[in-house]
Amino acid sequence: MTDTFDQIFPTGEKNEAFGQYFIGQSYLAPLTDGTVPVNNVTFEPGCRNNWHIHHGADGGGDQILLCTAGSGWYQADGDEPVSLEPGTAIRVPAGTKHWHGAKADSWFSHVAFITPGGDVRNEWLEPVTDDEYGRLPASGSTSGD
Template sequence: MTSNSRFDQMFPLGEKNDAYAQYFSGQSYLAPLTAGSVPVSNVSFEPGCRNNWHIHHGADGAGDQILLVTAGSGWYQAEGEEPISLEPGTAIRVPAGTKHWHGAKADAWFSHVAFITPGDGVCNEWLEPVTNEEYDQLPTTAQQA
């Protein structure tokens, strides 16, 4: 396990995710794990941090996002669906074209490994933030869904 003063997890915390800060509420961290045709990154979220609603696009089976939860406690929600509590060992496949968000619970750090299935037309569309009103309705770690 990698240990730092913030959070114990199996992969590096990485640097502050400043390049994408405009698409997050709160502080996230990014640690690229592999490069090449299928870049894989460890993304960590401070308590309460979450990304904006967004959609991954792709054609002919490309553009699915895979999230493999490695540490902490978080949320995933697809538009129109109930939020899913994320704990280490949870794997989520987000089909291309699905509007969704993911991030930490209000009182817990959270980390997942993320990658996108490669192929034609792969791109990301960032949308509106998850409002505090939406987020504050979710249970905290102490009262899990």
């Protein structure tokens, strides 16, 4: 871990449990457990997770992402990518195919949690290809931000 990356939450350990669903190295720091587990996820530059969908019923399955450090991307399938900077909050409605991760030139951290409800589960899909990722600006934001 670089010592030039300042963040308010712990970086945690290498994210070995979910590493197969990431391109690049991520780190996971559980912050709370219980009904609503909250985790700090840190991505090395260029690291991103696969496309995925959070499912849930009875109000559950929405994912909340709170960017706390660095610079990253969030993209829902069919939408333009959204630049994530400290203070950005994203609500991903249950059933939305999406991905998130670091920009090519920056470390990135977000706090993440899923709203509780019935049948809450995650469906991992295909990786974000190098071609898809390579079309994003290395830093900065898209014109739609």
